[in-house]
Amino acid sequence: MSLASLRVDTVSVMREDGTVDMLQRARLGIVVDAVRLEQLYWGEVARATFGLARFSGNAIRVAGGWPALLRFGPTVDGRREIRGGWFARRPGGTIAWRCDGEYLSVAVEGFAPLVRGQLWRLETMFHERVGRLFLARVKLEVG
Numbered sequence: 001m002s003l004a005s006l007r008v009d010t011v012s013v014m015r016e017d018g019t020v021d022m023l024q025r026a027r028l029g030i031v032v033d034a035v036r037l038e039q040l041y042w043g044e045v046a047r048a049t050f051g052l053a054r055f056s057g058n059a060i061r062v063a064g065g066w067p068a069l070l071r072f073g074p075t076v077d078g079r080r081e082i083r084g085g086w087f088a089r090r091p092g093g094t095i096a097w098r099c100d101g102e103y104l105s106v107a108v109e110g111f112a113p114l115v116r117g118q119l120w121r122l123e124t125m126f127h128e129r130v131g132r133l134f135l136a137r138v139k140l141e142v143g
Contacts, residue, residue, distance in 0.1 A: 006026055006132070006135060006136050006139060007026060007027070008024055008025070008026050008131070008132050008135055009023075009024070009025050009026070010022070010023070010024045010128055010131070011023045012124055012128075014120070017112075018089065018112055018113075018116065019092070019093060019110050019111060019112045020093075020108065020110075020111050020112075020113060020120075020124075021107070021108065021109045021110065021111075022107065022108045022111075022124070022127060022128075022131075023105060023106075023107045023108075024105060024106050024107075024128065024131035024132065024135065025103045025104060025105035025106075025135075026103065026104050026105075026135045026139070027102060027103055027104075028099070028102075028103070028104045028135075028138070028139055028143050029101065029102060029143075030099060030101070030104070030138075030139075030142060030143045031099055031100070031101045032099040032104070032138060032142050033099075034075070034077070034078030034097055034098070034099075035075070036142070037078065037097035037098070037099055037104075037106075037138065038075060038078070038080075038097050040134060040137050040138055040141065041097060041106060041130075041134045042054070042055035042060075043137070044130050044133045044134040044137055045060060045130055047133065048126070048129060048130045048133060051063070053069060058071060058072050058073070058074070058080075059071040059072060059085060060085070067085075067086055068084075068085045068086065069085050069086050069087050070082060070084075070085035070086075070087050070088060071083040071084045071085045071088075072095070078096055078097050078098055079094050079095070079096035079097075080094060080095050080096075081093075081094055082094060082095065082108075082111055086114070087113060087114050087115070087123070088111070088112060088113065088114060089112040089113060089114045090112045092110055092111070092112055093108065093109055093110035093111035093112065094107075094108070094109050094110065094111075095107070095108050095111075096109070099138070104135055104138055104139075106131050106134060106135070108127070
């Protein structure tokens with residue numbers, strides 16, 4: 001499946017307090033459990049960074065080791081709390097994966113990124129790219 005053939009809706013909002021919400025979703029008409037969705041998502045993070053950033057030990061880490069770029073709590077109902085890391089201004093927010101039989105989505109809510117301005121635009125573009133690749137990967141492997 002090509003990215004061009006997958007219609008992805010993306011909404012990004014930066015709140016007055018500097019936290020961000022981002023939702024990406026695609027209509028796929030399939031059901032996939034949250035554990036599998038999360039595995040596929042972290043795989044796309046690694047692929048998009050050519051293996052430089054990998055999920056390991058509840059964090060996205062440089063080469064899977066140290067340092068933690070973003071740290072997360074345990075997965076609860078397809079959602080992980082963001083607990084900090086180099087890319088976070090402070091702990092807070094969540095990342096969640098859902099596939100309910102109609103829509104597949106990845107959502108970041110209430111995240112306080114360290115960077116702002118032009119650098120935030122670059123981070124947003126990267127997250128959008130990973131999200132699109134993730135949605136296409138789920139369609140390819142599961143759909």
